[in-house]
Amino acid sequence: MKQEHGGNGTRKYGMVIDLDLCTGCGSCMVACMAENNVPFREDETDKLKSITWMRVYKLTNGKPYPETDICYLPRPCQHCEGSHGHSPCVSVCPATATDYDSQTGIVSQIYTRCFGCRYCMAACPYHARYFNWYDPIWPEGMEKYLNPNVSPRMRGVVEKCSFCFHRYQAAKDKAYLDGQKEIEEDAYQTACTQACPAGAITFGDLDNPDHAVHKLKKQPGAFRLLERLGTNTKVYYVSSREWVRRAGDNYLKTEGPKKVV
Amino acid sequence: MFPFNFEWIWDMSHMVFMGGLWYALIILGIGMTYCIVKAAIDTAKGGDGHGHH
Amino acid sequence: MDSALIPNGVRRCSLGKFLVPLAVVGAVLLWGVYAMLLCWFKGLNQTNMNDNYGFALWIWADLAVIALGGGAFFTGFLKYLIGKDELKHIINYAVLIGFICYSSALLILAIDIGQPLRGWFIFWHANVHSMLTEVAFCLSCYFMVLTIEYIPLILENRQIDKVPFFHHLSHNMHGTMAVFAATGAFLSFFHQGSLGGVAGVLFGRPFAYREGLFIWPWTFFLFTWSAAAYGPCFTLLVTRITEAVTGKKLVKDNVVELLAKISGWMMTTYIIAKIIDTLYWANVTAPSKGFNLIDFYSNNGFYGIWILVMEIILGGIVPAAILITDKGRKSPVVRTVAFVLAVIGVSVNRWVMVLQVMAVPVMPFDQWALYYPSWQEVATTILPVAYGIILIMISYRYLPIFPQEAELNPAE
Incomplete structure (x- = not known):
């Protein structure tokens, strides 16, 4: 794997998702599927074979009425950085079909390179990676509505959320043509971010002080999923509820949830 | 696998890993070539092909 | 019938007695091969x-x-x-x-x-x-x-x-x-x-x-x-x-x-x-x-x-x-x-x-x-077992696998 280090223009794209705002409507999932030509089948009963780059989980505090509380947790690919780009999936792929882009912090998936060993899926604790068990077949006429900027995937390969990388490429091209050095915050936004009616998802460069996520990730109540594993993800969640924050990681009975700095 | 593959970089990981691979392949290749060539020479030299063991 | 191929100094059963179990295991092998072909041609959706x-x-x-x-x-x-x-x-x-x-x-x-x-x-x-x-x-x-x-x-x-x-x-x-x-x-x-x-x-x-x-x-x-x-x-x-x-x-x-x-x-x-x-x-x-x-x-x-x-x-x-x-x-x-x-x-x-x-x-x-596995997975997992049994049967019959066999089982 060739790593391009440092230099100007290095970004670290990520998300901050406010779980107190998420209503679980699923708009992000729908937008993601439409934007990224995610295939589906006539019968999607078996959710363990459904491809959902963005998946909304329903969490509950497990308490009886009237203390029952629920929380919806949208889970895209967490784009783990691990330590120095050593994310769980990238390091295990035998054919270099997935890579950590140190220019953007995005974990890529090269569909034509993947031969479907599924080792990356075994490595990912978030179930963010999906295998194409079937050939992608769209209802007649729907091919015309596919996004021309995203290649559909073939049977037998793994796919996952790309943080709408094609939008990044388009934004980069536009910035170049407009003579701008930097990509504006609103020039590159993921489909799920734009689709969320509650405004729960914020997307941007986590390292750029001018981007909203830079500040949001530092607010009280911010945490990341399974932080203790050292996956070093780029998706932050925020909740004012302690039980929600605790549900973001595993703790021994004697431990309290760690405060995220 | 080869230095002309674009993933290839001349770092320690590639040198150790691929070094081990090519080392094993070369030993197997040379070993088998030796056996086959020697068998051809032995056959050409004649003999009934029995009684060696 | 195949006595010319059998190693010296050892006894083997008749060809007929050898072929019957070979055919049985062969049938299992074919079942596995069929499942394997299903997986190759239809994809891994054949599995669970x-x-x-x-x-x-x-x-x-x-x-x-x-x-x-x-x-x-x-x-x-x-x-x-x-x-x-x-x-x-x-x-x-x-x-x-x-x-x-x-x-x-x-x-x-x-x-x-x-x-x-x-x-x-x-x-x-x-x-x-x-x-x-x-x-x-x-x-x-x-x-x-x-x-x-x-x-x-x-x-x-x-x-x-x-x-x-x-x-x-x-x-x-x-x-x-x-x-x-x-x-x-x-x-x-x-x-x-x-x-x-x-x-x-x-x-x-x-x-x-x-x-x-x-x-x-x-x-x-x-x-x-x-x-x-x-x-x-x-x-x-x-x-x-x-x-x-x-x-x-x-x-x-x-x-x-x-x-x-x-x-x-x-x-x-x-x-x-x-x-x-x-x-x-x-x-x-x-x-x-x-x-x-x-x-x-x-x-x-x-x-x-x-x-x-x-x-x-x-x-x-x-x-x-x-x-x-x-x-x-x-x-x-x-x-x-x-x-x-x-x-x-x-x-x-x-x-x-x-x-x-x-x-x-x-x-x-x-x-x-x-x-739990699908039958295709079970069949393709049994396939190597059947293949192994067949290879052992053939190798044992025609090759001197066990150097001590003749000594341990002297011909009458």
Whole structure:
């Protein structure tokens, strides 16, 4: 794997998702599927074979009425950085079909390179990676509505959320043509971010002080999923509820949830 | 696998890993070539092909 | 009818008696081939694998046969490098069993990948940091070694041996075998280990993850060690089964006892290391990720603490204790029980390191994923077994696999 280090223009794209705002409507999932030509089948009963780059989980505090509380947790690919780009999936792929882009912090998936060993899926604790068990077949006429900027995937390969990388490429091209050095915050936004009616998802460069996520990730109540594993993800969640924050990681009975700095 | 593959970089990981691979392949290749060539020479030299063991 | 092909000085059943069971096993083989073709042409939707269970029955079978086939490299290592010359009486069979195991493993891998035609990418676009790359490279190379070790056996067939070139080739290959065996041992240390590494490096899966030495997690060393310890038990068990089926003594007791003793001591040291590893993982590694040991063995319908007991005590301590004692080793029945337990033990270990890893939930709001295989998966997993039986039947009939057979079963 060739790593391009440092230099100007290095970004670290990520998300901050406010779980107190998420209503679980699923708009992000729908937008993601439409934007990224995610295939589906006539019968999607078996959710363990459904491809959902963005998946909304329903969490509950497990308490009886009237203390029952629920929380919806949208889970895209967490784009783990691990330590120095050593994310769980990238390091295990035998054919270099997935890579950590140190220019953007995005974990890529090269569909034509993947031969479907599924080792990356075994490595990912978030179930963010999906295998194409079937050939992608769209209802007649729907091919015309596919996004021309995203290649559909073939049977037998793994796919996952790309943080709408094609939008990044388009934004980069536009910035170049407009003579701008930097990509504006609103020039590159993921489909799920734009689709969320509650405004729960914020997307941007986590390292750029001018981007909203830079500040949001530092607010009280911010945490990341399974932080203790050292996956070093780029998706932050925020909740004012302690039980929600605790549900973001595993703790021994004697431990309290760690405060995220 | 080869230095002309674009993933290839001349770092320690590639040198150790691929070094081990090519080392094993070369030993197997040379070993088998030796056996086959020697068998051809032995056959050409004649003999009934029995009684060696 | 085929008496001209049968080795000198040994007796074989009639061709008819040989062909009937061959046809039965052949039918099972064809069933497996049909399932295999379904998977290749229709895709992996023929299986019951899913996005939580990306690795399933096949991969377990793959890891298990590689561990069980470890008898080939370790017996070769003992004979050619350590100089245990008595083992020459069982090395042929160890090689044959190894050849079957490794060819099966490669076949399984070819069925398992989603895009079989792209299988060569693992070599061409190799990511040298992936344990699976190391597995693929060493596995393929070691399969070449096993083929090289098996060829002289084929060449020793009575008719083939009459051809001078083949006779000389076989002779020369025997002469150079120590070099091939050494290369095989070198490759085996790495691929057995990297198979352990496959699970051990998964730092996103606290059930599998282990710390280690340099780039290798402890599972790397444990897998190599266990393959060396348990592999010979499988060789000896298959030898015992072959003896039962043929109704003949094929290998002298002193040879069996020697290999059983070495295997027993290897197993003893391995199981001590495994217990230390388990204790460290249960008390240090897993808690540091927020898990108690019991979290991995509760709240589901299958994976209970019994599996740990079965692997370590029943499949580890018990067979090791039997094989390191003179009394246990010398009793054919008791030592066979030990072989069976050892084979179960190492197979359970491989099961745990593949399937339980997939089943254990990691996110607190996630659930246990249990899975059962489809008939296509079962058939393709049985396929190598049928293939192995056929290859053993043919090899035993026509090749001098057991050098002591003629002596132990003198012709009347």
